[in-house]
Amino acid sequence: MRKRYGNLFRTLRFKLIFGFFVIVIPVIAFMIYNNLYAIQVVRNQVAQSNKNLISLYMGQIDRNLEEVDKYLYSIASLETGLLVLEMPRDQNPDRYSFERIQLYNKMRGDLPSYQLMDMFFIYSPANEDLMVVANNRIEFGNLQEIQNNLMHVFQDRYPQEVTFKEWFVRKIEGDYNLTRVIKYGNVYIGAWGNAKDLLVPLNLLQLGDNGKAFLATAALEPMADQAFVHANHIDLDYTDADYKLTGTDKKFMVVGEKSARGRFSLIAAIPDSTILEKLPFLRRIVSFISIGALVLLPFILYLLRRNILIPVNRIIMAMRRAEDGNFDIRVAHRPYAFEFNVMVETFNRMISQIQELKINVMEEQLNNQKAELKHLQLQINPHFFLNALNIIYNLAQVKDYALIQEMTHCLVEYFRFMFRSNLTFVALRDEIQHTLNYLRIQEMRFPDKLTFDFASADHLLDGRVPPLVIQTFVENTIKHAVSMDRSVHIHIAVADGGGDMAHIRIRDTGRGFPEEVLARLQKGKMLGSQEGDHIGIWNVQRRLRLLYQDKAQIAFSNDDNQGAIVEVRLPINREAN
Known part of the structure; x- marks a missing residue:
């Protein structure tokens, strides 16, 4: 694995791509960073500018509310009629009504001076009496709803949002209103104003085509344009940083300022697209170049791969296949560069x-190999030839013409098979018949000392095998195991070895292989000597290696009782070669 990665680092492909990225990526990264930095600077500047503007408007709203606070405190401190409203009306109904009318006229005359307020009110808990002074902007039906809401506030012992320290927000029929309550003794005086009236000056803010400014409750719920906020998924929580980018498809910059006089905030949502329009021209060019470089990067890599890496890779793959011994490979001519075309040719x-x-x-x-096979096939043991002639001579002396004819016929068939030296493969039935001819000749030579039998699967007889594979091992058995002093039986069996393999087993009842010979045979060492001992076994081993390489196996062993066993597994060719 280490060598593989080491070779990878030294390839032309790696060096070109690595060098390309080393040069291009830092440049693109710097341009992108520079552009992002410029965008961040512009956003910070726009956020700071709009935050200052929002703070200015929030300060103006707070000053207007402060003026209302001063007015309410002046009423509480200067108007003695509030003391009368603290007492039950039954004690002095006329004076109660007189002071109530006086306060009503006073507030009605002062209300137009406070444009942001729609209503002043006084509530007497002792008499459960709510006096309301409203301007013409409040319709009668809405006025009744507001009065009911105020009575609900006081009679419910002041809900959580009601406070005597600052302005709080009340929602009535979808409209948000700012309310201020001051307690003077056992009397409450307050002011009521619609939040929409506070937003009128904010329309002058330049927040872009889709920009919005609105008041928000303490829970950061917008008091206006709720559909716009929810449709764009704008998060109005601006408290964690100087500004916040929020939204889904369209991004908005959110800046805000909390009121110093009440439990509400002034928030502006500015489209990010409007902010980025203020980027300098050169910054936008850098942005376009960065984006263009990223878009062109795959195309550049494609050209690099097509014109350099693919030709080099094809040549390398062809060289590797040639190294594996496949010399039929050729590199196809393509419209490569001139240098690569020269390399391909x-x-x-x-x-x-x-x-x-x-x-x-x-x-x-x-x-x-053919010459070697021919030489191996033509090797005839002179002793076998002389012994065969000697047998014929002896049979002629006793005038046993039937045996002479059988012996002559076996010899003719034997030598006819031996002289078919131009064949690399023969039918298995011919190899078996040749071996049986040989055994019959040897049986005449060793009467009553040599017996044999044979068994084979019929469907294997038409298969093709190298000549002399079986006869060589039978000949070796007769040479080393058969004598006039000992009877030997030879059994030959040919069975299906699975697939296209044949399993040939040759077993005799002789003395078996000597230990040192068996050890060398099992290790695959050559046994041939200058005298020709075991040369036949080596011939078969050599021929099988030439013809089958590693597909054929020969196993040697001794029987547990007595005798030698030779097992040959080799492919059966179904067609003549």
Whole structure:
């Protein structure tokens, strides 16, 4: 694995791509960072500017509310009629009504001076009497609703949002209103104003086409434009930072300022697209260049891959396949660069020359193998030939013409098979018949000392096998196991080895392989000597390696009781070669 990664780091592909990214990525990253930094600076500047503007407007609203507070406190401190309203009306009804009318006229005359307020009110808990002074902007039906809401506030012992220290927000029929209550003794005096009236000056703010400014409750619920806030998923929580970017499809910058006089805030939502329009021209060019570079980066990599990496990779893959011995490979001619076309033509020409050279070498090796096979097939044991002639001579002396004819016929068939040296493969039935001819000749040589039997699966008899595979091991058995002093039985069996394999088993009842010979055979070492001992076994092993490489196996062993066992597994060719 380490070598693989080491080779990867040294490839042209890695160096080109790495070098390209080392140069391009820092430049693009710097341009992107510079652009983001510029955007951040512009946002900070716009946020600070709008926050200052919101603070200015919030200060103006607070000053107007402060003037209302001063007026209410002046009423509480200067108007002695409030003392009369503290007492039950039954004690002095006329004076109660007189002071109530006096306060009503006083507030009605002062109300137009406070444009943000729609109503002043006084509430006497002792008499459960609410006196309301309202301007013409409040319709009669709404006035009744407001009076009921105020009575609900006082009679419910002041809900949580009601406070005597600051202005609080009340919602009536979808409209948000600012309310101020001051307690003087056992009397409450207050002011009531619609939040929409406070937003009129905010329309002068330049917040872009979709920008909005609105008052929000202490829970940051907008008092106006609720549909706009919910549709754009704007989060009005501005308290964590100088500004906040929020929204889904469209981003908005949110800045706000809390009122110093009440439990509400003034918040502005500015479209981020409007803010970025204020970026300098060069900053936008940098942004376009960065985006263009990122868009062109895959195209540049595609050109780099198409014009350099793919040609190099194809040449390398072809070289690796040639290294594995596949000399039929050629690199296809493509519209590459001139240098790569020269490399492709040179490589193809070189592979063609190597292929021709390899063909010549292979033909030479095949000729040598054929010559070696021919030599192996033509090796005839002179003792076997002389013994066969000697048997015929002895049979002629006793005039046993039937045996002479059988012996002659077996010899003719034997030598006819041996002289078919131009065949690399023979039918399994021919190999078996040749072996049986050989055994019959040896049976005449060793009467009553040699017996044999044979068994084979019929569907294997038409298969093709190398000649002399079975006869060689039978000959080795007769040479080393059969004598006039000991009877030997040879059993030959050919069975299906699974798939296209044949399993040939040759077993005798002789003395078996000597221990040192068996050890060398099992290790695959050559046993041939200058005297020719075991040369037949080596011949078969050599031929099987030439024909099948590692697909054929030969196993040698001794029977537990007595005798040697040779097992051969080799492919069965279904067609003549």
